[in-house]
Amino acid sequence: MHNLGQTRSSHQRNHLLLTPDTFVRTTLPGMKNAFANVHVGPALGAAFTEYTVEFEPKGELGPTAAQRFIYVMDGAVTLEVKGKRHELGARGYAYLPEDFPHKIAAKQKSSVAVVEKFYEQIDKIQLPRLIVSSEDSISSHALDGDSDLQVKCLLPDEPHFDFAVNTMVYQPGAALRMVEMHVMEHGLIMLEGSGIYRLGDSWYPVTAGDFIWMAPWCPQWFGAIGKVPAKYLIYKNWNRHPLGDAKK
Numbered sequence: 001m002h003n004l005g006q007t008r009s010s011h012q013r014n015h016l017l018l019t020p021d022t023f024v025r026t027t028l029p030g031m032k033n034a035f036a037n038v039h040v041g042p043a044l045g046a047a048f049t050e051y052t053v054e055f056e057p058k059g060e061l062g063p064t065a066a067q068r069f070i071y072v073m074d075g076a077v078t079l080e081v082k083g084k085r086h087e088l089g090a091r092g093y094a095y096l097p098e099d100f101p102h103k104i105a106a107k108q109k110s111s112v113a114v115v116e117k118f119y120e121q122i123d124k125i126q127l128p129r130l131i132v133s134s135e136d137s138i139s140s141h142a143l144d145g146d147s148d149l150q151v152k153c154l155l156p157d158e159p160h161f162d163f164a165v166n167t168m169v170y171q172p173g174a175a176l177r178m179v180e181m182h183v184m185e186h187g188l189i190m191l192e193g194s195g196i197y198r199l200g201d202s203w204y205p206v207t208a209g210d211f212i213w214m215a216p217w218c219p220q221w222f223g224a225i226g227k228v229p230a231k232y233l234i235y236k237n238w239n240r241h242p243l244g245d246a247k248k
Contacts, residue, residue, distance in 0.1 A: 008204065015199040015220075016040060016213040017206070025054070030062020034106070036114075039211040040187055046213060047237060048117040048163070050187040055106030066116040067128075068096045069165055071135075071154075071233055073191065075110025079103070081130060091135040093154055093165075097128050113189050113233055120162045120240050128160045135167055148174035157239075164238040170195065170230045175223030184236040186214040193230030197222050 009022040018039055025035040033056040041049040053061055055075065070077075071093040079086040079094050080103040087107075088094065096102055098119040104112075119127075133154070140150040148171035155161050170193070179198065194207040198221040199214060206212070214220050224230035 008206075008210075010202065010204065012200055012202065014215040014218040015202075016044065016211075017197075017199065017204050018211040020209045028062055031060065033057075033059035034061060039189075040213040044213070045215070046185060046187070048115060048185075048187065048235065050113070050115050050189075050211070050213075050235060052189070052211075053112045053114055055110040055112065057106060057108050059106045059110075061104040061112075061114070063101075064116050065099055066118045067098045067163075068100075068102075069115040069155075069163075069235075070094050070096075070104065071113045071165070073111045073113055073189075075112075076107045077110055077112060078105050078107060079132065080105075086132045088132070089134075093131075093133060093135065095128070095131040095155055095161075097130065100130065115163070115165065115187065115235050117163055117237075120244065122159070122240070125160045128158075128162075131155065140169070143168070144177050146174065146177065149176075159239050162238060162240050163235060165233065165235050167191070167231060167233050170222070170224035172224055172227055172229065176221050179219050179221045181217050181219050183216050183242050184238065185216050185218075186212070186220070187235040188212040188214070189233045191231045191233055193224060193228050194226045195222055195224040195230045 008019045010017045023037040028036050035054045036051045038051040040046045072088050076089045138152040140152045143149045143151050150169045152167045154165045190208050190210045192208050197204050197206050
């Protein structure tokens with residue numbers, strides 16, 4: 001049925017909500033048997049790019065000169081680095097440093113979230129290392145002491161990593177204890193369940209498959225609704241001074 005011009009998607013000054021009915025598939029350089037849904041990037045004012053990739057069997061993701069983080073939402077992919085193969089199933093993930101040759105290919109139809117960002121170097125700080133792991137191997141902790149809201153930090157909180165990627169799981173009825181406003185920007189993919197997101201002065205119903213971008217200092221709050229837990233994957237810039245390299 002035609003939607004008659006209706007959608008939950010919204011593009012505002014300090015946030016973006018993209019729902020799957022408005023996704024437009026494209027191909028990126030080097031892709032084979034795969035399509036990308038580009039959710040956010042510098043064209044919108046973001047300091048990073050985030051997209052999801054839909055792979056056909058034996059599909060490949062092209063190269064990048066930036067740092068790259070991948071998270072397997074569904075299916076299975078193979079990561080090849082320095083002659084070694086790593087098998088990543090659902091909830092598997094990898095972090096690849098800047099200018100780090102690698103190959104990512106799908107073993108079957110798969111869906112993968114991708115974050116890319118150019119690295120912010122700090123003097124006397126070693127460069128970040130390759131990480132290949134699975135969310136299942138990461139311990140969770142309660143956010144602000146609330147056992148109904150569990151966080152898993154997929155990247156180490158170490159100064160040579162300039163961004164963080166976490167998963168957050170809310171039991172039905174759980175919510176952030178406050179409206180947050182901060183210098184970090186976010187990219188967020190709803191993985192499971194549903195809830196209500198406050199972004200700026202707007203309130204949105206959100207569900208699995210939706211993408212949200214939050215600019216710095218965008219007022220933000222989330223509460224889970226429904227009968228199953230809500231879960232999302234969230235990016236934020238991290239471990240860098242707000243001035244960045246403004247003096248250069």
